[in-house]
Amino acid sequence: MMSSMKLQSHSADIGADLALTWENINLIAVNTEESLFRKKTVTRTKLLRNVCGIAKAGELCAIMGPSGSGKTTLLTAIGQRNSGVVEGEILLNGRPVTKDLMIKMSCLVPQKDLAIKSLTVIGTSTIHGKFNDGPTLLPKEKE
Structure with missing residues (x-):
C-alpha cells in the first residue's frame, strides 16, 4: 500500500x-x-x-x-x-x-553516494536541481 x-x-x-x-x-x-x-x-x-x-x-x-x-x-x-x-x-x-518530455521535466538523483548525508531529501534535491539546466526552475528559484 x-x-x-x-x-x-x-x-x-x-x-x-x-x-x-x-x-x-x-x-x-x-x-x-x-x-x-x-x-x-x-x-x-x-x-x-x-x-x-x-x-x-x-x-x-x-x-x-x-x-x-x-x-x-x-x-x-x-x-x-x-x-x-x-x-x-x-x-x-x-x-x-514522451521520453523527451520526461527527461526535461524530471530529475533522478543517482543512488550512488552523491548525496551529502547531513542534508535532508529536499536539500539534496535542491542541490541537484541547481546543476540541472532544464526549464523546470524559474531564474529566481535557481539563485
Missing part, C-alpha cells in the same frame, strides 16, 4: 494539480551474447511486472522495499532513463508522456 502526505513548499502553487501515473509497467531487459563458435543468444528477463502507481504534486510518495526489490529499476522505468523495453503507460494528468 502506498501512502502520501501533503508537503508545504515555496513552489506548491506551481503545477499543484499535476498527477503522474504509471499503469501496468513491465520492464524487460534484453541481453545478447555472441561467440565465434556458437549462435547468437538472446535472453529476455522481466524485471518489473504490471506495476501501477500515482504521484501527485505537493504530496510525498514513498516507494519502499528491501535491497534488490526493484525500487531504482521502477524509478528509471518511470523516468524513461533505461535501456530495457518498457511496456505499459506513463501518464501526466491522463496524457501519455
Whole structure:
C-alpha cells in the first residue's frame, strides 16, 4: 500500500494539480551474447511486472522495499532513463508522456553516494536541481 502526505513548499502553487501515473509497467531487459563458435543468444528477463502507481504534486510518495526489490529499476522505468523495453503507460494528468518530455521535466538523483548525508531529501534535491539546466526552475528559484 502506498501512502502520501501533503508537503508545504515555496513552489506548491506551481503545477499543484499535476498527477503522474504509471499503469501496468513491465520492464524487460534484453541481453545478447555472441561467440565465434556458437549462435547468437538472446535472453529476455522481466524485471518489473504490471506495476501501477500515482504521484501527485505537493504530496510525498514513498516507494519502499528491501535491497534488490526493484525500487531504482521502477524509478528509471518511470523516468524513461533505461535501456530495457518498457511496456505499459506513463501518464501526466491522463496524457501519455514522451521520453523527451520526461527527461526535461524530471530529475533522478543517482543512488550512488552523491548525496551529502547531513542534508535532508529536499536539500539534496535542491542541490541537484541547481546543476540541472532544464526549464523546470524559474531564474529566481535557481539563485
